[in-house]
Amino acid sequence: MHLIDLSGKAAVVTGSGRGLGLAYARALAAHGASVVVNDIDESVAGQAVKSITEAGGTAVAEAVAVGTAEAADRLVDRAVTEFGRLDILVTNAGILRDKVLWKMTDDDFDTVLTTHLKGTFTCARAAAVRMREQGGGGTLILVGSPAGQRGNFGQTNYAAAKAGIAAMARTWSMELARAGITVNAIVPVAATAMTETIPAFAPYIEAMKNGEALPGFLRKGEGFGTPEDCAALVPFLASEAARDVTGQCIGIGGDRVTLWSHPREIRAAYADGGWRPEALAEAWHTSVGAEPETVGIPAPRVPEA
Secondary structure (H helix, E strand, O other), X not given: OOOOOOOOOEEEEOOOOOHHHHHHHHHHHHOOOEEEEEEOOHHHHHHHHHHHHHOOOEEEEEEOOEOEHHHHHHHHHHHHHHHOOOOEEEEOOOOOOOEOHHHOOHHHHHHHHHHHHHHHHHHHHHHHHHHHHHOOOEEEXXXXXXXXXXXXXXXXXXXXXXXXXXXXXXXXXXXOHHHOEEEEEEEEOEOXXXXXXOOOOHHHHHHHHOOOOOOHHHHHHOOOEOHHHHHOHXXXXXXXXXXXXXXXXXXXXXXXXXXXXXXXXXXXXXXOOOOOHHHHHHHHHHOOOXXXXXXXOOOOOOOOO
16 A cells, blocks of 8 residues: 655645635645645634644644735745745635526626636646746646536536636646646535535535434445545645646545546537538437436435335
């Protein structure tokens, strides 16, 4: 078995004051990395640092809202000032402003895109500049979502941002390969403040809060568990054991880890001289459109009693 040892490495984890981000930061610290914890709330970030240091890890807090180049530079500079370098970036910070298309405001859209998509871009750019300057490679771990892979009702802004993050992971994995920097998107599924608003999951999350274990059909069948279940993927991707893993979208949750496919053409039909609208109408349902792709995140399949 590989020993995951991140001693001597420095990490920035955005949005790591609580939830999944905190689980990622704790997992990195537990495997030897020094961590810059980030949250918009200084007291929340401070409490997160305390929980890491009390467990024997090394961490400092940097309270700033991600999205701007200035915020990204602050996070990278804090890692370099405190730890002398930056080796790992996890772009986890995010917010929700869920509404259906016809009710979503410009502000709802812009706020979510600024935090998720632009925040990922600005932080990754600042990290890539530093990692290329210092040499020795590095790791960018971008946090995606099933909504970005399949779409989700009421989440135009969030789904668009997460789909863009997956595309950026693929693009940056090519651009940064020569510098030895791996780039992957992870697709976590866990009981968090975000997922407890989903009616299908809410009763199970509430039961978990009361000390009950999540049922096996959720942990295995749906790949749904705790933030700590998702955190194992982060130290692995930051380690030497994953030096050849890049440009991938990797799902994790509960007892399950998965590899998401990249968008690809799955059927083709041909017409000599090109297609006319009438020919498409005649051929569609018996050729390329015979089995349409599904959309949306499937609801949990509850076993029959």
